[in-house]
Amino acid sequence: MSGGLSDILIRSYIPFLANIGVLALLAWAVSIYGRELSGNVRGTRLWFSLLIGVGFGATAALLMNIPIEFEPGIFGDARAVPVLLSGIFGGPVAALVSGAIAGGMRILLGGGGMLSGLIYIATFTAFSILTFWAYNLRSNKLPGLVDMLLIATVATGVSSIGILTFNPASRLPILLQLWPLLLAANIFGIALLGGMLGREYARRLAEQETERQRRRADSAAEAKSKFLAAMSHEIRTPLNAILGIHQILERADLSWDVKEKIKTAQDSGQFLLALINQILDFAKIDAGSLPVNPAPFSVQVMLNALQSIFFYQAGAKGIELEVSYEGAGNDVIVADRNLVQQILFNLIGNAIKFTQYGTVSVRATLREDSPGTCRLQIDVTDTGPGISEADQSRIFEEFEQTETGVMGGGTGLGLAICKRIADTIGASLSVKSRPGKGATFGMVLDAPQGELDDVSPGPDTAPMRPVAVLVVEDNMINQEIARTMLEQDGHIVEVASNGREAVDLLSGQGNLPDLVFMDIQMPEMDGVEATKAIRRIHDAEALPIIALSANAFSDQQAEYLDAGMNGAISKPVQMEELRTCIKRFAGKRDAGGNLPMNTEAADNTALPLVDRSVLDPVVAAVSPEKLEDLVRKLETRSTAQLSRLQEIENDPALVGAISHELKGMYANFGLARAAKAAEMLTAVPAGNEPAHPATDELFREVELSFLELEKQLKAGTGRSFDIAQSESPARSHAADGD
Known part of the structure; x- marks a missing residue:
């Protein structure tokens, strides 16, 4: 009994499992290495077809060496499965190569059923090619699993013609016993291997579609960037003429009232420019990469500019424009003024646009929130038609407009852009309104407190x-x-x-x-x-x-x-x-x-210790850590070179070289007076001993400039820069001169 069971396992079940394993291994290999497996059936490359043909043919040859004994003396295998699928997935070349390899193995194995086995292989090779052509011509896609099962059934039936190669007495028994088993084996094998490859094909197809969509999106983004760049150029060119003429007229000898109107036009042009910049940066807003450049500015100065811009627009409609400020005397905050103005410009403009009579009120409140920080709240209130509660919930969404907004024109983007900008700078927007009772739009921004001295002159x-x-x-x-x-x-x-x-x-x-x-x-x-x-x-x-x-x-x-x-x-x-x-x-x-030569000591007091127009771009361009590193290097190098100056005062050539280096370093940080003092030493002609007062002037100005630089950097960044050393060469030199 145990011997019979062992024989059945060896002749039937183990080969059956081995056939399944070989087919699964083939599917795994194709999924890993079949990079060309895609929906582009017509575009199948020759080398890939050859690879599929060799791989699938070798699999068929291996399966023929692991036969399954269905009945005593009746053997079969799953060779037809890879032969049929080779052409479907790899094209006619793959089918021919696979069939040739399988046929060669069958000839090599020999036996009485060799001719029938060759007919069997040739039939599935032919069906593989016919299937490829049929689906290629019809839809350029692979057949589905159900279609493959039907094709395998028909091919198995057609291949039964090989029975005619046997002697007449054994034809019917073989047909009744073997072919149903072969049909079952082929259907099972197609379901296994074809299903695996079909799923892999679908996955690759989805990947390719995703990649095509990504390329389309990249192409669209590139086209949008080019369009925005072209629009930027086309809009800025005439705007350059408008603002340029205003700037020229501002300096002309005109009456006071005309100059006031020109100033208002110039301010309006500047806000128009800021608006254009924001529209051109809408792609950056979408991508979450809108640049934010915080700098100290006066809230009241900003409000005054807004009032002058909208004064005539409100007056033309008979609307009263009220602007008020409440808060501490120091109204300087550190934020991106352009972005804050962009929000307010839109809110005030909308209030005037939709108010037919009455008042538009802009009320700003600045309160200290915590030491070093403050909260700015600006409410824009109008006496317009108001907004329903349903519209309030969607008014900050893109391309959403109330019925009043549609009647007033516009794109429905203004408040959406304001919301995006507010999110970017850490502000919040709100709306309170009732139909017929007007509306109040509010903006709340928490920002560092600035100093009056920090505001650019x-x-x-x-x-x-x-x-x-x-x-x-x-x-x-x-x-x-x-x-x-x-x-x-x-x-x-x-x-x-x-x-x-x-x-x-x-x-x-x-x-x-x-x-x-x-x-x-x-x-x-x-x-x-x-x-x-x-x-x-x-x-x-x-x-x-x-x-x-x-x-x-x-x-x-x-x-x-x-x-x-x-x-x-x-x-x-x-x-x-x-x-x-x-x-x-x-x-x-x-x-x-060249730099002018001048050995006379100049009065540097007209120059600032720290020129913010030079320093601010440096601070804005680097991270706080990088800025601290640059300042530290400035202090270290300056200390070293000033110490050398003390030692070589009688060597004009070296003095000139060192002071030239110092002048460049100080100028790059906006230390205007220190740079000017260094220039005095740079300009000493060769052979002349530098005047001691000029050297004293340099050390004195460096000491004062470093103290002011430390103060300015701390006020602007909130970080401590310990660069004014108590034992600096400037101090010791001044002490030696006393």
């Missing part, structure tokens, strides 16, 4: 030494505006209409300008290519180049710096930005591009 009207400037700009209106702005400050201006003309001008043997303002988008040669060509002739120190760009995106401005430009200004051009660039890059050059 107003426009610098101090006269500057005239410099030579080359303006490279193709737009004639922009040429004239830039020329007028610069000539009003006494500068000598030359204009080039494109990059090629600028390169030709700067390639000659004549005197170089002190500074080049370079437009970006120009015919013949754009600003980036022109800068690269110029940099092959003149380095960045000898000839500063500043981009005048209507492209507002930071990655584009990074491209300009990589090309060799010293900086970038976004259009519309502001007069103060032009002045800042001239002072920073060309203000101390003579006609030959």
